[in-house]
Amino acid sequence: MSGETPDALHIPRGELLRARVVESPQTVLASALDRDLTGYATLVPQDALMLDGDARGVVTFEDGVPVLAYNTATDNGGADALADLAVPGPYRIELFAVGAAALAEAHDTPELTVPPGMPAEELADAPDLADETRAAAPTERLETDEDASAVESFLADGDRIDAIREQAREEAAERAAEWGLDDQLEETEDPPEETATELVNADNSDQNEVASDALGTSSE
Secondary structure (H helix, E strand, O other): OOOOOEEEEEOOOOOOEEEEOOOHHHHHHHHHHOOOOEEEEEOOOHHHHHHOOOOOOEEEEEEEEEEEEEEEOOOEEEEEEEEHHHOOOOOEEEEEEEHHHHHHHHHHHHHHEEEHHOOOOOOOOHHHHHHHHHHOHHHHHHHHHHHHHHHHHHHHOHHHHHHHHHHHHHHHHHHHOOOOHHHHHHOOOOOOOOHHHHHHHHHHHHHHHHHHHOOOOOOO
C-alpha cells in the first residue's frame, strides 16, 4: 500500500482478487459482502486517478462487513475518511484477501472503525446494501451502529429538542403555580444547561409515578 499509514494499519498485501475502474464503490462493497471477505479494498478517487497521485482510501472487511476506513492523503480515519472519499466517480479499486490474524491489530483501533452500514451509505448512497451489510454484521457491532445512528438522528432533530424544552417550561410553570411560586419563576429562553436526555428521563420518571399511583404500588 502506498502513502503513509498509521502504525496499526500495517497490513500485508494479501491475495489480489480484482482490480478495475468503477463508477461507484458500491461494486467493491457488494463484492466483499458476497464473498464474506476478510481483507481490504483500496479506492483511488477520481481526482487522484486523473492526476496519477498517491492518495487512496482503505476499507477493511471481516467476513464481508466493513470494519475500518482510512485515507492516506488526509490521514483521516473512520467516518472522516469516508467523508473524504465520498466524491463522484470513477474510482480505481483493488480488492485483497488477507488472513484475519493479519488484520487483528488494525481492527483493534477504535479511531479508525466505522459502523457496518456507513461505507455503503456514505460512499455509494446505497441504503439497500447498507441494510444487507447490517444484517450480516455481528450483533455487538450492529447494536453499536444502531445506537450511534439513533443518537445522531435525535441530536439532528432540532424541532424535537425544542418541543421537549417547551414542554419542560410549561410543566415548570404549572408546578410553580400549584406551589404558589409564580412570582419567583423567572422567564428563561431555555432550561439552564439541561440536556435533552435529562429532560426525557425526567418525563419518564413522572410517567412512572403516575402509573404507580394508578396501580396502587410504590416506585420506591
